[in-house]
Amino acid sequence: MNEADYLNSDKARASGLRDAWIEVDLSAIEQNVRSFKALLRTHCELMAVVKADGYGHGAAKVAFAASVSGASRFGVATALEALALRDEGIVLPIQVLSEVPEAAFSKLMDADIIFSAGSKSFLVALSAHAHAQGRIARVHVKINTGMNRIGFAPSEIIEAFELIQALPGVEVEGTFTHFATADVEGDWEAERALETFKAAVTRIRDFGFNPGIVHAANTAATVLMPEAHFDMVRVGIGIYGLHPSDDTKGKITLEPAMSVHARTTSVDPISIGEGVSYGLTWRAFQKCEIATCPLGYADGVPRLASNNLSALVRGQRVEGAGRVCMDQMMFEIPHPLQIEKGEEFVLVGKQGDQEILMDELAQAADTINYEIACDFALRLERVYV
Numbered sequence: 001m002n003e004a005d006y007l008n009s010d011k012a013r014a015s016g017l018r019d020a021w022i023e024v025d026l027s028a029i030e031q032n033v034r035s036f037k038a039l040l041r042t043h044c045e046l047m048a049v050v051k052a053d054g055y056g057h058g059a060a061k062v063a064f065a066a067s068v069s070g071a072s073r074f075g076v077a078t079a080l081e082a083l084a085l086r087d088e089g090i091v092l093p094i095q096v097l098s099e100v101p102e103a104a105f106s107k108l109m110d111a112d113i114i115f116s117a118g119s120k121s122f123l124v125a126l127s128a129h130a131h132a133q134g135r136i137a138r139v140h141v142k143i144n145t146g147m148n149r150i151g152f153a154p155s156e157i158i159e160a161f162e163l164i165q166a167l168p169g170v171e172v173e174g175t176f177t178h179f180a181t182a183d184v185e186g187d188w189e190a191e192r193a194l195e196t197f198k199a200a201v202t203r204i205r206d207f208g209f210n211p212g213i214v215h216a217a218n219t220a221a222t223v224l225m226p227e228a229h230f231d232m233v234r235v236g237i238g239i240y241g242l243h244p245s246d247d248t249k250g251k252i253t254l255e256p257a258m259s260v261h262a263r264t265t266s267v268d269p270i271s272i273g274e275g276v277s278y279g280l281t282w283r284a285f286q287k288c289e290i291a292t293c294p295l296g297y298a299d300g301v302p303r304l305a306s307n308n309l310s311a312l313v314r315g316q317r318v319e320g321a322g323r324v325c326m327d328q329m330m331f332e333i334p335h336p337l338q339i340e341k342g343e344e345f346v347l348v349g350k351q352g353d354q355e356i357l358m359d360e361l362a363q364a365a366d367t368i369n370y371e372i373a374c375d376f377a378l379r380l381e382r383v384y385v
């Protein structure tokens, strides 16, 4: 894909081979990126995080949309994701945000992908590999400031920079950390992590090293902790129009990009007392009909939300009936509402003046909107609008 293809993607339509699909509004992504850019100082870069196929929205399409409104870099989680983005025509810098296996080194260098390093063993291996090929690998050094997932301890950071200076074939392009609790406004642990990071960066400079591009903020910190912006922010969930937590709501206006749709394949009356779906965990206790939609947990509808989720049809809210199956799910159409086979249901998104947010479905499944959005990409076809 190139930029012209991206711009033409407005015209993309579903194949029509399935009566269930996702719609992704790329102009919402462009708008959300603009809203984040408006929070940043002039020279602060915005990295659009497009891991997990752009949180289920389609990484390359999202990357093009984000770059239209000012994203200048992209972050991914795996080597395969980075290579796929390059293959789709993304030419801006791409960074894999954690260490990759040695088997990926050559391919990533060929594609000019930026590495992240959080250990000496990784740096040594990358150096040996790059040097043997007469190349220089660009690295961002990861500092662990309390998430305790990956990264150098602050106490090891000078040794890490000394090691890099001594090693051929690797050069520092940036230094970064990641917050564990930035989504809680005013959280003491997040403040402490920020102070730890600032102190580490100061020491790097005091010892005469250049930390390069300094970055720390995810979506939540970009909104709630302006002091954490540094040279670049890494925005994921927010560019998709979803909030990382309730604390960012009201602080930035975001437009959800993804909506989930299905056309009902069956509408049938049910007698009072009859049950629906595996285990017959739902029973009709009033006059109603049962409408079946052809999507299920293999499409990302959380089974845990069975009997606890809604959809919109004819601009009205209807409730799920019975367990979500692998490929199908049912809704109660209460009398006197009447719908016909083939009518469109919206599981997430707007219909008429009603809206179901990804957050509502996430809450029903005791999880976060991040997971729900990713999972809808499992099998549903995406249509760009």
Ligand SMILES: *Cc1c(COP(=O)(O)O)cnc(C)c1O
Binding pocket: 049, 051, 097, 178, 217, 218, 219, 220, 234, 235, 236, 237, 238, 244
């Ligand atoms: C996923 C990720 C982000 C983006 O986080 P959001 O909460 O989606 O904004 C930023 N940085 C790193 C290292 C990540 O893994």
